[in-house]
Amino acid sequence: MIEVMSLNNPLDSLIDYIVDALQKAFGIKIVKGISLYLPEGFIDLSRLQYRGSEVLRWMSESYGGKDRIFLGIVEGDAYVEGLDFIFGIASPALKTALVFTSRLRYLADEKLFLERVLKEVMHEVGHVFGLSHCPNRRCVMSFSNSILDVDRKSRRYCLNCFRKLRNLGIKVRDDALLRE
């Protein structure tokens, strides 16, 4: 089961869209989880960004540890040591993933914004299931350094990544396979 949590009050329609799209991509139960505000202590005041790994650990300690994956959609921006910013972060060990929406809004209308969030969601969920980064630039598991990279990739897994997921026993549906 994947529980989609709403952090810092992103639009309800965004959460519904993600739940729906994940349900089309995976043969696993997807549920809408709780909605909460992140403690302000996780904000690095010198750069006004969340410390990504700390939020991830906190979320896993507070809500994880059960038979489910936690995916948090965060209204906000974050970084990890060594990177100016991150679009998302995931840990297969903690079965937890986060996607940060702020930078995905850049020059985007509603449709493009939803698409970008979904791509980052599919990417981080792929990490939780055990996938690494993929050299195929159209594959959703390719690493995104910028918003251009996000727009260049599709929301689907290339055949390689798709097969890996199936081999790991993940019920990924044909809809999530990149056919080109």
Ligand SMILES: [Zn+2]
């Ligand atoms: Zn990644």
Ligand SMILES: [Zn+2]
């Ligand atoms: Zn791939």
